[in-house]
Amino acid sequence: MNTLLILSALGVIALFAEIFRFRKGLFPLILLGLAAAFIFTANQYNHPHVFFGMMNFDNYAVIFSCSILVIAFLWFMMAKNYFLQETSVTDHFSLILFSLVGAVVMVSFSNLTMLFLGIEILSVSVYVLAASDKSNVMSNESGFKYFLMGSFATGFLLFGITLIYGVTGSFDLATIHTQLTTTNEKGLVLAGILLLLVGLSFKSSLAPFHFWAPDVYEGAPTTVTTYMATVVKTAAFAAFFRLFSTCFTAAGNWSDILWWMVVLTLFIGNVSAVRQKSLKRLLAYSSVAHAGYIAIAIVSMSATSASAIFYYTLTYSISSITAFTILFIVSRYKGSKDISAFEGMSKANPLLAFAMTVAMLSLAGIPPTAGFFAKYYVFLTAINHGNTLLVLLAVIAALIGIYYYFRVIIAMYFKPEQQLVPIQVGPLHRTVLIITTVLTLLLGLFPNLVLGWI
């Protein structure tokens, strides 16, 4: 609860900062606030709190909240300069802080009302942020598509919640679970679960409901895209898993349907990424593909799923922040988001090229980076659950993935350089890149540092 209070208070302070000309001090204050929220949240580890049956801060919620706060901290450091050039920096920061409130609610709900509210608090802020580059038609289009698809998905989600409520007479997750084991209304339950599945798949960009993701990710400002690919994705999957693991383990055969959706996601994501010229769009499709890998752990619901999802979302977010930060720096410098803008970068900017290589290797899942163990634990969970065929297909998809991630590395190291002028990297960006690269390697070498937490 303290987490939510601190984040909301920070959001309100950020709104007032514009009136009281407090812009300069706002950024350090937000970082301090996030650090305080992190400490308060981490303190609740092993001390579960329940709030009126609406939210349950168990270890799962604490760990995911902490991971979201860490990612948000890195995100603020990455995005500060971009938003400082805009006229309305405080609005953007407060929107992000309010959407973080939504993300924390999404990982800690124990009632369907809070799930709905959390998703909406998160989404409505991000719709605005996606369209925040007001004079750019691409950004408008991105925000508009995100809004349309998002509220369309909300409709499905609500209808699903309603049907489940109709059968069980309650919004409480534990009550729903016990009611569903005895109910006779199998048809309504299945319809409700499928509608919830559709709604949550929209939010977490699983095929065939992923089609908005590449457009929205490409059109939105790069910093906002980073936020969507990291915090929003983590929160969406944490909510997805929390709902399905507490409520629907005994009901219906939704996992067969999710099985097919995962296979579709893996191949659509990876194959579409191969033919992209723009790195931003490539990362968008790669984000769709990664949603597929994460969902493998939901299909093979078992005791290790939660930690597999946590490790995967954390490492994916960290590597994504590296990749998007470098894309942001390079695209600003060269005015192009294409892979060709990276040609010959290893000569002029060896350190940037190294950081990008580590991020790409991690996203591709090659040891000794963290991405390898992320895939390994997800696959291990699936094999222990008996989903060998799914793992086989996922490995084939991952091999396709290696091809396009290496295109970026090859462009940096083996293509002739266009200009030998080194790109200036600001101190904040440098700090972010150092932290994320070190974390990627560290988590890859010692995955046990975070694995046993859930």
Next chain:
Amino acid sequence: MTDLKAIPLDWYILLSSILFCIGIMGVLFRRNAIIIFMSIELMLNAVNLLLVAFSAYHNDAAGQVFVFFTMAVAAAEIAVGLAILIVVYRNTKSTDIDVLNRLKG
């Protein structure tokens, strides 16, 4: 309350499902952004109707409280949506969603 229960529950489910499907069709097939917004509202209100019906049949107030949340959120959502639409209109001079075709591939 008794009046609400005079109609069998199945009919409420049927009516809401039909309204919901009309909403889906509107979103999928209409090209004017305002009409699409109206269709989304129709989807959400179909859900509200069903929630109230279930709430009455279960003798449980939680469903009706949920409807208030839904209405508040829907209002916030549409406010944001219309604001984004105004920005789009300023740049493209159109509310037809087919003009938004710059992002593809």
